[in-house]
Amino acid sequence: MLRLLYRALKAPAYARRWAERWGFVTAPMVNNIIWLHAVSVGETLAATPLVKELQQRFPNHRLMVTCMTPTGSERIKAAFGDTVDHSYAPYDMPDAVGRFLGRVTPSALIIMETELWPNTIAACSRRSIPVILANGRLSEKSARAYCKIGSLVGPMLRSMSAVVAQHRDDGNRFVELGLPAEALSISGNIKFDLDLDAAVQGKAQLLGAEWRGDKQRPILLAASTHQGEDELILQAFAQIKGALTKAPLLVLVPRHPERFNSVAQLCHDGGFALARRSAEEATAQADILLGDTMGELMAFFGACDIAFVGGSLVSSGGHNIIEPAAWGVPVLTGPHLFNFAEASRLLIEGGAMSVCGSAERLAEQAIGLFENQQRRTEMGDAARLIADANRGALERLMAVIDRHLS
Helix, strand or coil: CHHHHHHHHHCHHHHCCHHHHCCCCCCCCCCCEEEEECCCHHHHHHHHHHHHHHHHHCCCCEEEEEECCHHHHHHHHHHHHHHCEEEECCCCCHHHHHHHHHHHCCCEEEEECCCCCHHHHHHHHHCCCCEEEEEECCCHHHHHHHHCCHHHHHHHHHCCCEEEECCHHHHHHHHHCCCCHHHEEECCCHHHHCCCCHHHHHHHHHHHHHHHCCCCCCEEEEEEECCCCHHHHHHHHHHHHHHCCCCCEEEEEECCHHHHHHHHHHHHHCCCCEEEHHHCCCCCCCCEEECCCCCCHHHHHHHCCEEEECCCCCCCCCCCCHHHHHHCCCEEECCCCHHHHHHHHHHHHCCCEEECCCHHHHHHHHHHHHHCHHHHHHHHHHHHHHHHHCCCHHHHHHHHHHHHHC
């Protein structure tokens, strides 16, 4: 509760709906429930095609989609509306989990990526509720941390019905920590199975035309940036702006909404002309457009010329590099990519992504791409080919889910 109060000081939404975190949720009005847990925004986006596939294959079931963060909650509501039930997930304490399960009574629990909670998994196991980890990933760093509490992690993994891992390396780490080998499947990354529908393609086209304007300005998108990265990006952008004959536009999208105002101040302090997306301000005279809205990043990727994906110049492990690749956009990142180890390997080896360890290197790479349209096109085409070639993980995941829900 102290942690919630502390977080609420920066993000007031954390002060709301506390009862749900202790398992006091409204029971769904149907008996057949699939509980899907996606911790925050990234996992919710990855779960979108899975939700649609579950709704199509199991029309007699209702989905209860949970998360842990207010931004994740907003994304769930925006993506699925009233086609699913939604609440915060209960804290991993026996009373909270028991209260939640007594109200929801799910037929199965599907967990996205790495949200492994011992009490939740134990409570489901005692009630014979299958627990499936979908799109599972486990970095070397996380595996070392789990090893320190092996007496807790081993029994937890042995209680799971299935782990569907992104890559063989991820799967091997789960097995080394105690998962029975027969419970492991390898699917690939379901984030490759994203759907760029007509609506998002149309929005991207309109945004690109608006931002480029009559002067056909080059557009650099810096997506999902963290504290400590924005300063480096602004340093790089100053160099880019000074090197190009056409004034570029930087679309800067911080990862966390509570940082929008502080990042805006950084831009002003750097002497840049700033427009804010939330205020629908014109970009013609702006150096930077601050992406201070939610749910638009996918269209932003389709509207830019080059995409830098954040969480990678600091040791956060990176964010979704597959989204710009699917649009056929050249990708730039920092060196910290352990959350997307396999996808980054594919994109780097395929010539679709460049790793930049400093502001100077980021500026150098961006300037080179802006000045060489052929190279930009080649990188973008390579990115799209890799994204298309790695589809199919969703179908392999659904085969496992079918076995446990049939």
